[in-house]
Amino acid sequence: MRDPHILLRVVSKFLIPLIALFAFYVQFHGDYGPGGGFQAGVILAASVILYGLVFGIAATKTAFPPSWIRIGMTLGVLLYGGTGVLSFLLGGEFLNYSVFSHNPSHGQHYGILAVELGVLCTVASVMVAIFYAFGSRQPGVPNIENANEDG
Amino acid sequence: MVFASTSHALPVYILDYGLLAILVIVAFAIIRVRSLFAIVMLQGVYSLVCAAWFVSLDAVDVAFTEAAVGAGVSTVLMLSAMLLADCRSAPVPISRQIGPLVIVIIAGMAMLYAVGDMPAYGSATSPANSYVGMDYLERTAKEIHIPNVVTAVLASYRGYDTFGETVVIFAAGLGVLLLLGLNGNAGRWEACPNGQCVSDSDSVASIEQSGSLASSREGETKPSKLKTKGADDA
Numbered sequence: 001m002r003d004p005h006i007l008l009r010v011v012s013k014f015l016i017p018l019i020a021l022f023a024f025y026v027q028f029h030g031d032y033g034p035g036g037g038f039q040a041g042v043i044l045a046a047s048v049i050l051y052g053l054v055f056g057i058a059a060t061k062t063a064f065p066p067s068w069i070r071i072g073m074t075l076g077v078l079l080y081g082g083t084g085v086l087s088f089l090l091g092g093e094f095l096n097y098s099v100f101s102h103n104p105s106h107g108q109h110y111g112i113l114a115v116e117l118g119v120l121c122t123v124a125s126v127m128v129a130i131f132y133a134f135g136s137r138q139p140g141v142p143n144i145e146n147a148n149e150d151g
Numbered sequence: 152m153v154f155a156s157t158s159h160a161l162p163v164y165i166l167d168y169g170l171l172a173i174l175v176i177v178a179f180a181i182i183r184v185r186s187l188f189a190i191v192m193l194q195g196v197y198s199l200v201c202a203a204w205f206v207s208l209d210a211v212d213v214a215f216t217e218a219a220v221g222a223g224v225s226t227v228l229m230l231s232a233m234l235l236a237d238c239r240s241a242p243v244p245i246s247r248q249i250g251p252l253v254i255v256i257i258a259g260m261a262m263l264y265a266v267g268d269m270p271a272y273g274s275a276t277s278p279a280n281s282y283v284g285m286d287y288l289e290r291t292a293k294e295i296h297i298p299n300v301v302t303a304v305l306a307s308y309r310g311y312d313t314f315g316e317t318v319v320i321f322a323a324g325l326g327v328l329l330l331l332g333l334n335g336n337a338g339r340w341e342a343c344p345n346g347q348c349v350s351d352s353d354s355v356a357s358i359e360q361s362g363s364l365a366s367s368r369e370g371e372t373k374p375s376k377l378k379t380k381g382a383d384d385a
Contacts, residue, residue, distance in 0.1 A: 035215055046227075069333065115314075
């Protein structure tokens with residue numbers, strides 16, 4: 001039997017890398033345009049979720065292993081907190097990025113970059129974690145039309 | 152992005168009121184429709200129209216978040232939650248609708264009363280444009296040298312707040328992992344959505360398409376599979 005979702009699979013296979021790329025654009029262009037770590041993390045998670053919706057949760061778990069989630073969400077918070085501790089150790093206040101470079105505004109750039117990267121890791125991991133947690137319990141998509149007739 | 156547009160022409164009014172009218176229509180549709188699938192989809196539509204309206208109000212960063220979170224991820228999450236529950240919502244008797252209606256009317260009237268105290272749209276003397284907001288706008292150009300003031304405020308001036316937000320998201324993820332696990336309660340669960348009973352043995356069979364649970368548990372023949380399974384279960 002031919003796959004009834006062949007068109008969906010081909011189109012999303014083309015789109016998923018572009019969505020992930022757009023997430024990184026939003027992440028690293030956040031200083032100049034709208035966006036930042038939070039939005040980028042959600043978009044990155046959306047690309048994984050789209051893969052899960054089209055190709056199934058088992059294939060998604062090999063592409064984005066669940067072990068990455070615990071590492072990712074912890075690493076993000078540690079990166080954010082670690083940036084604060086590092087600025088603390090270098091003689092500034094907690095999360096005062098100006099001490100990272102001789103030029104205070106360059107230090108601010110580095111600090112914002114590190115902090116946003118931490119937000120990206122945590123947000124993307126947690127969104128995928130919630131999707132995995134609920135998605136793994138699915139009995140498969142029921143036929144909505146039949147369910148409506150029953151009710 | 153930050154400076155409000157000063158010329159408010161007729162097309163802008165039409166856009167604003169048109170989008171608000173669509174929001175009201177979608178909200179009524181969400182109340183009236185009984186199919187939960189349609190409700191989830193309409194909530195996605197609501198978020199998307201909200202995002203378009205935020206763009207028209209020059210709040211691009213907020214619009215971005217609304218489109219990504221509200222219309223994108225939360226629609227999928229609501230959908231996966233709906234599949235575990237029922238497909239249709241049960242009708243609520245009129246007698247139980249009166250209390251919520253009274254509360255909504257009182258809250259709505261309180262908001263309408265408060266509208267009179269709000270500053271005009273884009274007003275130079277509004278609280279957002281007069282105190283600390285202007286300070287951030289002036290200092291960002293001198294101190295941080297990045298064009299997007301929103302990012303500067305979020306990540307640098309208000310770094311503590313964003314740290315707190317990140318920890319909140321981390322805590323939410325931790326709660327989900329503790330309660331449900333990444334594999335649906337670590338593989339030991341049973342659910343009866345829509346009268347169709349599923350238990351962990353079904354899900355394991357579908358997840359591990361080759362090889363049953365027993366073979367992957369006792370057999371050392373597939374070390375890579377065993378490793379993934381262990382990571383899932385933990």
